[in-house]
Amino acid sequence: MLQIAEIIKKHCISYLKINNIEDIVIESVRFTVDINKDIDRGDLYTNFALVSSKILKQDPTAIAVNLAQYLDKELDKNIFKKIEAIDNYVNFYLVDEFVSEDSENIYHKDFDSKKIAYEYTDPNPMKEFHIGHLMSNTIGETLSRIAQMAGADIKRYSYQGDAGRHLAVTMWGLRFMETPWPDADNISITDKVKFLGQAYVMGNKKLSESKEKGEDSDEYKQYMQEIEVMNQKIYDRSDEEVNIIYDQGREWSLEKFEELYNILGTKFDYYFFESKSAPVGLQIVKDDLEKENSIFAKGDNDTVIFKGEDHGLHTRVFVTSKGIPTYEAKEIGLAKIKYDVWNFDKSIVITANEQNEVFKVTNKVISLLIPDIGPKMSHISHGMMRFVGEKMSSRTGKVIAGDELVEDMMNASYEKMKDRDMEEGDKKQISQDVAVAAIKFSILKQNFKKDIIFDKEKSLSLEGDSGPYIQYAVVRINSILKKTEGLEIAKTERELSKETENLNRTLWRYNHMCFKAIDEMAPQYIAQYLIDLASRFNTFYNKNKIIEGDKVDKGLLELCVKTKDILTRGLDTLGIRVVERM
C-alpha cells in the first residue's frame, strides 16, 4: 500500500483504540483506504465507517462524521487539505502541491529481493510463431517488468520445442511440398521460415486427409509409421540426411525468432530446448519407475503413465509406447535444468489456458520427484486471441501467424504516416513501435485471463483507448517542448484551472496503481491508468495555453514534463516503447 494510505490507516486504527476496541477485534476490521475513482470526490476515501459500524455499535453515518473530525485533528495539514464525511464515507483531499514519494521501485514483500524466473513465449522451431506466442510474450514481458519494479531479481527464459512429433510432421511434410527447399542466399529468412511453416501445415493436411480415408487404411498406417520413424530419427540423430535439413531449418527458425524478439522488445537471459530437456526428463522418469513405490505406472502398450486421479487430477502419458518422452516428461527435465542454471525462488511459466491441466499434473509430479524444486514452480495462463469479424479456428486452417500480424499492423501504421516529412528509416522504426504498441496494449488493457477479441482498426486508432493514443500524448508533449526552445519561460501568477488541477492530481496515482498491478499481477491497472492520464492530459491541453506569444508558462510546462515522464515509465512497464514523433 502506498505510504499515504498507510498513514490514514494507522490513524483509523488508533481511532478504534481510543474507542476501547480490543486489538484482536481491530484486526478483524477489514476496511480499505483507496484512491477515489471519482476525482471530484477527493483523492482518497475510506469505507471505515461501514465496516466498523457493527463493532462500534453505531450508525455508519455518525462514525464517518466522528472519524473525519478525529482525523482532521490528527493528520498533517501540510498534506491533507480537507477531510470530509459524506454519507458513510470519509473523503480526503490532498494539498495542491502534494507529490508522492516517487521511486522507480515499489516495494512488495512477495517480490522484494526474490529470484524469479519468467518463462514465456516458447515458440517451436520449424513451426509458425503464432498469435498465442505473441500473447505469451506480451504478458510475460510485462509481468517480469512489474516484478522488477517490485524489487525482484528476475531472469527471462524461453523454452523452445526443437524435438517432438510436430517437428517430425514438418520434416515428413517436406516431401509433399511443390516448391524446393529454400536454401539460397536470395531468399529472405522470413520466407525460409514461412516455407517450414507450410511444410508443417502440409504434413498435417496429408495426414488428416489420409485419416479420413479410414484409420485402418494402409495409407494412414504407413503415414503414421513414417512420422514415427522420423520422430525417432530426430530424437536420436541417427540419419545424417535428416540431421542436415533439421539443423538448417532449426537455425533459420531461431534467427527469425530473434528478429521478432528485437521488434517486440524482449531480451532473454537463457534459452532452453526440448532436445536437452528430453533425455534428462526421460532419465528421471526411468529411474523413478524402477523404485518400488514409483509414482509412475505402466500403461497400455508399454507406455509410462502418471495416474493423476489419486491427486484429483487426470492420467497423463510421460513416455510413449515407442520409448520417447512426451511434453510432460520433458517438463520434469526442464525444471531441473532451469534450476541448475539459476537457483530461483520461484519459476513462473506463462502459457495459454489450454495447458492448465497439463501444468497441474506436471507441477504435481515435479513436487513428488524433486521436492526442492516442485513447490517453486507455478503456472500463469492467459486467454486466446480472436479476431473481430471472423470466427477463427485452427480446424478450418485459418490461423494468423504472430509475425504476420505484426507485419500487417506495421504496414497499416506505415500507410498512415507515409506522407510525413521524415527519413525512411525513422518512419519504418516508428511504424514498427506503434504497431507493437497497438497489439500489446489491446492485450494488456484487459484482464488477460479472458479471451481477447483483437480489433485491428481500433487498436491502431488515436480515438479511443489504444496504445498509439498514449504514445501520441507523449508525441504531443514532445512537440510542445520543442516549440518552447528559445522562448522565455516564466512563472505566471494565476489560479489553476480545473483541468490543470485534475491532471496534477492524477500524476501521483501512478505509484498506487503500480502497487495494485504488482499485488494482483494485473497489468491492466497500469494500462487503464495510462489511458486515464493521457485522456486527462488531452483535456488539459485543449483548455490551457502553455505557450502564449513568445512566453511559456513555467508551471504548465513542468506539468507537461511530469506527465510525459509518467506516461513513458508506464508504457515501459507494459513493454511498450514511446516514439519521438508520429
Next chain:
RNA sequence: GCCAUUAUAGUUCAAUGGAUAGAACAGUCCCGUCCUAAGGGAUAGAUGUAGGUUCGAUUCCUACUAGUGGCACCA
C-alpha cells in the same frame, strides 16, 4: 459425460463485498487547432436466469442456461 473457465450498454472492455456500475467505439448534438494519424465536451444506453449468505452482492455460495478450453501416447 466429467473438470476448469467466462457471462456487465448495440459492440469491445473496466470496477479490493459498499457512494450515482466506469471507459472506448458506433449514434445524436456542440466546440476546436501551441498537437495534424489532432483532439475535446455534452447526450442516451448495461450487471444471463432463479435462489441463498449479508445491514449491503456485478463481486461470495448453489442450481440452471449459453459460450470457451481440457479430459493417455501433440505441445
